[in-house]
Amino acid sequence: GAVVSQHPSRVICKSGTSVKIECRSLDFQATTMFWYRQFPKQSLMLMATSNEGSKATYEQGVEKDKFLINHASLTLSTLTVTSAHPEDSSFYICSPYGRGETQYFGPGTRLLVL
Amino acid sequence: AQSVTQPDIHITVSEGASLELRCNYSYGATPYLFWYVQSPGQGLQLLLKYFSGDTLVQGIKGFEAEFKRSQSSFNLRKPSVHWSDAAEYFCAVGGSGGYQKVTFGTGTKLQVIP
Numbered sequence: 001g002a003v004v005s006q007h008p009s010r011v012i013c014k015s016g017t018s019v020k021i022e023c024r025s026l027d028f029q030a031t032t033m034f035w036y037r038q039f040p041k042q043s044l045m046l047m048a049t050s051n052e053g054s055k056a057t058y059e060q061g062v063e064k065d066k067f068l069i070n071h072a073s074l075t076l077s078t079l080t081v082t083s084a085h086p087e088d089s090s091f092y093i094c095s096p097y098g099r100g101e102t103q104y105f106g107p108g109t110r111l112l113v114l
Numbered sequence: 115a116q117s118v119t120q121p122d123i124h125i126t127v128s129e130g131a132s133l134e135l136r137c138n139y140s141y142g143a144t145p146y147l148f149w150y151v152q153s154p155g156q157g158l159q160l161l162l163k164y165f166s167g168d169t170l171v172q173g174i175k176g177f178e179a180e181f182k183r184s185q186s187s188f189n190l191r192k193p194s195v196h197w198s199d200a201a202e203y204f205c206a207v208g209g210s211g212g213y214q215k216v217t218f219g220t221g222t223k224l225q226v227i228p
Contacts, residue, residue, distance in 0.1 A: 034215065043204060043218045093157060103208065103216060107157035
């Protein structure tokens, strides 16, 4: 299966700082990238969808100015949590999708904002 | 809008016993259906998927699922559970076409007792 990496796997930051999460599809070209988050004991919720070279589309209730998504290449997408607050603490998962039928998921990044 | 319901939040089974996890979906056309497993602190792993064809789908780790259109269900089964199967299981539904925007259920946590 395809290999998807996320970096960092865990991050702890102070409230008010920004955190960047990288997602790489290592052996296929991701024309579309989905970003999910998962709060403790809850399911994954889609945050936004981005196509390579285009602006991301955000789900209702997700602040686009707070969660900046860059999908500049077919193998790399980044999610930046700006001015993070404790309520942003969550498990962030990227999901690249390319031509084909299977959607792959990254291993996730656990963010803790103090 | 597509949706997924997993009616069982938590299930406990004895090792060696059979397992069935329930999943009901709502989707306007032919759905793409998935089962994922998430071990504690880990990312998602695809167990199996249904796109078309045979309604009984075989997956990894001895799991299978049956698509029943008349019941809008896609239940996951395993004839004999192993202690290593203890994890959280997510049913998901997605659409066809260029985007694989997947909606997840709330998950069923499986506990396996000796």
